[in-house]
Amino acid sequence: xxxxxxxxxxxxxxxxxxxxxxxxxxxxxxxxxxxxxxxxxxxxxxxxxxxxxxxxxxxxxxxxxxxxxxxxxxxxxxxxxxxxxxxxxxxxxxxxxxxxxxxxxxxxxxxxxxxxxxxxxxxxxxxxxxxxxxxxxxxxxxxxxxxxxxxxxxxxxxxxxxxxxxxxxxxxxxxxxxxxxxxxxxxxxxxxxxxxxxxxxxxxxxxxxxxxxxxxxxxxxxxxxxxxxxxxxxxxxxxxxxxxxxxxxxxxxxxxxxxxxxxxxxxxxxxxxxxxxxxxxxxxxxxxxxxxxxxxxxxxxxxxxxxxxxxxxxxxxxxxxxxxxxxxxxxxxxxxxxxxxxxxxxxxxxxxxxxxxxx
Numbered sequence: 001x002x003x004x005x006x007x008x009x010x011x012x013x014x015x016x017x018x019x020x021x022x023x024x025x026x027x028x029x030x031x032x033x034x035x036x037x038x039x040x041x042x043x044x045x046x047x048x049x050x051x052x053x054x055x056x057x058x059x060x061x062x063x064x065x066x067x068x069x070x071x072x073x074x075x076x077x078x079x080x081x082x083x084x085x086x087x088x089x090x091x092x093x094x095x096x097x098x099x100x101x102x103x104x105x106x107x108x109x110x111x112x113x114x115x116x117x118x119x120x121x122x123x124x125x126x127x128x129x130x131x132x133x134x135x136x137x138x139x140x141x142x143x144x145x146x147x148x149x150x151x152x153x154x155x156x157x158x159x160x161x162x163x164x165x166x167x168x169x170x171x172x173x174x175x176x177x178x179x180x181x182x183x184x185x186x187x188x189x190x191x192x193x194x195x196x197x198x199x200x201x202x203x204x205x206x207x208x209x210x211x212x213x214x215x216x217x218x219x220x221x222x223x224x225x226x227x228x229x230x231x232x233x234x235x236x237x238x239x240x241x242x243x244x245x246x247x248x249x250x251x252x253x254x255x256x257x258x259x260x261x262x263x264x265x266x267x268x269x270x271x272x273x274x275x276x277x278x279x280x281x282x283x284x285x286x287x288x289x290x291x292x293x294x295x296x297x298x299x300x301x302x303x304x305x306x307x308x309x310x311x312x313x314x315x316x317x318x319x320x321x322x323x324x325x326x327x328x329x330x331x332x333x334x335x336x337x338x339x340x341x342x343x344x345x346x347x348x349x350x351x352x353x354x355x356x357x358x359x
Contacts, residue, residue, distance in 0.1 A: 032076040039069030039359055041093050044146070044334075046352020050162045052345040061092045063354035064324065064334050065143050066100060068109050074116070082116040084123070108175065121183045130195060130213035131251060132174040134226045137215075138255030138268050140289040140300040141320060146350055147336040149304035149318035150268060150287040158242045166342060167311040168283050170272065171230050171239065171249045176209055189218045199236040207236035220259040227252050245276040264291045266302070274311070281310030297325035300336075314343045330358045 044063030049055040061067050070088035077083055088109035090100045099108055105126075112125030131154070132143075141148035145155070156162065157169020176197040183193040192214045199207025211228040231248040232238055239246040253270040270285040289302030300323070306316040322336030333355045340348040 033073060035071060035073035037069070037071055037359075039067070039088075040065065040356060041067050041359075042354060042356040043067075043093050044352045044354025046350065046354075048146075048350045048352075049348045051164060051340055051342045051348040053162075053348065059094050060146075061094050062100070063144065063146050063336070063352060064141070064332075064356055066109075066145065067091050067093055070109065077115075080118040083113075084116055084121075085113045086110045108173075110175065118185065120185055122181070123183075124180045126175050126177050127179040127181050127195060128175050129172070129228070130193060130211045130226045131170065131228050131253060133215075134213060134224045134253050134255050135268070137222070138224060138257050138266050139287055139304075140264070140266055140291040140302050141322065141336075144336075146352070147320050147322055147338045149302045149320050149338065149340075150285075150289075152318050152338075152340060153285050153287070153304045153306050153316060154270065164342060165312075165345065166314060166316070167243050167274070167281070168272075168285075168306050168308055168314060168316055170228075170251055171233050171242065172209070179209075190214065190216045199232055201236045204236035207232045220261075222257045224255040225253070243274070243276070245278065246274060247277060248275045249273065250275075262293065266290065279310070281308065283308050283311075294323070295325075297323055299323050316343070317341045332356050 042062050042065055043059065045059050047055050047057050068088055068090045070086060072086040073084070075083045087107050088111070089098055089106055090104065090108050091098050092100070098104070098106055107126065110126060110128055112123045112127055114121060114123030135150055135154050136143040139148055139150040141151070143151065145151055153168070154170050155174065157164060157166050158171055160169065176195065178200045179195055179197040181193055181195040184191050192212070194212045195210065197209035199205070201207065209230040209232070211226060213224065213226045216223045228251045229248065233242065239248070250273045251270065253268065255268045257264060257266045266287070266289040268287040272283040272285065274281050283306055285304065285306040287302060287304040289300070292299045299321070301321045303319045304317070308314040318338065318340045320336060320338040322334060324332055324334040326332045333353070335353045336351070338350040
């Protein structure tokens, strides 16, 4: 009898030990985490002449894409859920300074924390805008602030550097502070997201920014649509510092691309409506471009056109051509030329050669 009891007790203890080990293993698998360091360094040499200004020779950064470094990580929470975070800082290798310009915030590219789930992803912090994503994915020069005509027409104007005499361009940066975003899962190439940014100022709760976007990728075809509304730039009620009496701005943008392998076509249209205390004006913007494989490299060409209806009654035209050659999977060299012209101002241009290394 004692022997039977002893055997039963040993069996129970063994089962308990196995159960405990399984529980520890399960908890360990849920707690799996990873952290990654990554980024890129992009430097170019050439000449720049902004419209209405003079030529400057320079060594500068971000010819094809702005230099940055980042850290991102995730932790498995179990059942398809993950905690995620990203911290990304722009920098200028030509002088060793952080940020894209003096006064830029440290983690200016992205700084957020969030949760991924089978039902989508929620993030909060400083987030890349939908309009920026749409703009760079559907033009052949992608995110180049030096050579991309569409980036010039969207993000350079209305008080941003360089300062032009213009009321064209989109209010704000490529990222929004104090923002919350929800992104859907991918549904056979179709995904969507919505973002809202707060003014974070007592007594100014009507200050807001919001946007929504869809992205669709199917074989050689891709498309996007974005709507964005803002009634402040950096601080509540500050739009008047950009254009007198400016109250708010609404932007709608569509983009398409089609890849035939021997040539890829890009097209974009953007409608910008600016509301003032009295009256309003709008701007129509369009971009067309191609990228063509040549040898192991790629030839890129793009033309963008904007027309101001009301306001300063301006026309803005930009055209660029370039060649990008990969030295390896992580390093490429490039050469490009951009022509830029505003109504009633002398034309500008940028020409240069550069190298980009990713890590």
